[in-house]
Amino acid sequence: MSHSPSVRIHHHQFDDGNPLAQKRILLATILTAVMMFLEVIGGWIFNSMALLADGWHMSSHMLALGLAYFAYRAARYYAKDSRFSFGTWKIEILAGYSSAILLMVVALFMAFHSVERLFNPVQIHYNEAIPIAILGLVVNLICAWLLHDDHHHHHHHEHEHEHEHSHHALQPEHGQHHDLNQKAAFMHVVADAVTSVLAIIALFAGKWLGWSFLDAVLGIVGAILVGKWAFALIKETAETLLDAEMNHPVVTEIREVLQDLPARVVVTDLHVWKVAKGQFSCIVALETQDTLTADQVRAALSIHEEIVHISVEINQPCIA
Incomplete structure (x- = not known):
């Protein structure tokens, strides 16, 4: 799914x-x-x-x-x-x-x-x-x-x-x-x-x-x-x-959150880049056989206020 x-x-x-x-x-x-x-x-x-x-x-x-x-x-x-x-x-x-x-x-x-x-x-x-x-x-x-x-106030964008x-x-x-x-x-x-x-x-x-x-x-x-x-x-x-942000501490924090989800997941894709001063966007793709919704993932990641855009995709692994 x-x-x-x-x-x-x-x-x-x-x-x-x-x-x-x-x-x-x-x-x-x-x-x-x-x-x-x-x-x-x-x-x-x-x-x-x-x-x-x-x-x-x-x-x-x-x-x-x-x-x-x-x-x-x-x-x-x-x-x-x-x-x-x-x-x-x-x-x-x-x-x-x-x-x-x-x-x-x-x-x-x-x-x-x-x-x-x-x-x-x-x-x-x-x-x-x-x-x-x-x-x-x-x-x-x-x-x-x-x-x-x-x-x-400098300009900032409310999305x-x-x-x-x-x-x-x-x-x-x-x-x-x-x-x-x-x-x-x-x-x-x-x-x-x-x-x-x-x-x-x-x-x-x-x-x-x-x-x-x-x-x-x-x-x-x-x-x-x-x-x-x-x-x-x-x-x-x-x-x-150049969006060279994958060594930023926020990436480690994201991975830690994903590891603590109430389901066993495999991170198949993860992209993080900066969209404003101290603000980041995140795209994550997960595979799991357990019951897990995108809302649960977003709620877990939202504890980090610097992540202002979170896109989540959840798939079940293909069984041969």
């Missing part, structure tokens, strides 16, 4: 979130872009690799902020497009992946020129470079203030399914959840502020202590920071885009 799946119907309800928060992200993006160009041009003209590295590092956060903003816009624009079976959340992931690829190129560029400057030092115009670095730090602090502690599959509504924790994109943007700005501090230290050390080599060294440090962040982001976003 087989329980064949029926047609799944999705009704996506899009939440515009807090328009003020998105405007703040746009403003932070513009401020960061202006400061990035000032630092890159200043570092190039005044021969400061630390200042140049800080400018390129700031570019990583400008990309992160800008792509996050445009991802919001695209997700809202396509929110009611029926082609997106599980909503438009992955638009943000695609933006992050694209940003990470560009950042890795930036990191390699920074590292190459910093090493070159280490072996071929040039005169640094400290008096001109230091004010630019300090201004960069001020801009970072302003952006951090704009993005700090302004929690709001209503008219089918024999499971429907487990998305329930925001305590009635609301924080915007993870804004939180990430805030962390990027804080990290950029740290890099600005490194640039200022290098410039003052070079001016007052004569440690001109520190400028190139901290440029290399900045390149490593950008490269590590870019690599981590590439890995995380690529796994989500």
Whole structure:
């Protein structure tokens, strides 16, 4: 006996979130872009690799902020497009992946020129470079203030399914959840502020202590920071885009639930993939000779609130 799946119907309800928060992200993006160009041009003209590295590092956060903003816009624009079976959340992931690829190129560029400057030092115009670095730090602090502690609802989708599959509504924790994109943007700005501090230290050390080599060294440090962040982001976003989630702890939890069902079952097929931040979809096919319904399986799996879509198929094994 087989329980064949029926047609799944999705009704996506899009939440515009807090328009003020998105405007703040746009403003932070513009401020960061202006400061990035000032630092890159200043570092190039005044021969400061630390200042140049800080400018390129700031570019990583400008990309992160800008792509996050445009991802919001695209997700809202396509929110009611029926082609997106599980909503438009992955638009943000695609933006992050694209940003990470560009950042890795930036990191390699920074590292190459910093090493070159280490072996071929040039005169640094400290008096001109230091004010630019300090201004960069001020801009970072302003952006951090704009993005700090302004929690709001990001778009999420409530799925209503008219089918024999499971429907487990998305329930925001305590009635609301924080915007993870804004939180990430805030962390990027804080990290950029740290890099600005490194640039200022290098410039003052070079001016007052004569440690001109520190400028190139901290440029290399900045390149490593950008490269590590870019690599981590590439890995995380690529796994989500490729649905490489079968090593996620939630898969083990699903298998444990299936083993504890009130019937002896054999799992013949299991697919789990992420459809939103911390939310997963699950397709499971079982074979059993015992009495077991799809409702029982769905009820057992529903104890895990992160599983928001559950499709169940139950078959009896073929007897030769």
